[in-house]
Amino acid sequence: MASKNIWxxxxxxxxxxxxEGAERASRIFxxxxxxxxxGRNVLQNNGGGELITQNQHGQIRSKDTINSNDPISRKDTEH
Known part of the structure; x- marks a missing residue:
């Protein structure tokens, strides 16, 4: 299973x-x-994942779980 994290x-x-795992940056800002x-938009549009932000020293500053932008409810409404 491929990792769905964006750093x-x-x-x-x-x-x-x-x-995560890519050799090159997706984009520079x-x-x-x-x-x-x-990063949030990419994760929302691709099933969700972790958005991980590092500081200038390479330490993790924050981690945010991003959910999918799926408007379809997955609840069982039949039972």
Whole structure:
């Protein structure tokens, strides 16, 4: 099963959003907020996962579980 985590980390004076296990960044942003918003949108549209943000020293600053953006209820309404 593929990992559904996206890491947000500083890259010089910019921020990169990178899927876990990928060699290259998915996208580069001028601000941390833009990178995190991108990561949230990708995770919501692809079944959910963890959004992990690192600080300048490589330490995890925050982890956020993002749920799928699935409007269909999975509840059993028949019984």
């Amino acid at each position: 947000i980390s500083p890259d010089s004076d910019q921020w990169k959003a990178q899927k 001028d601000t941390q907020r833009d990178a995190e918003n991108y």
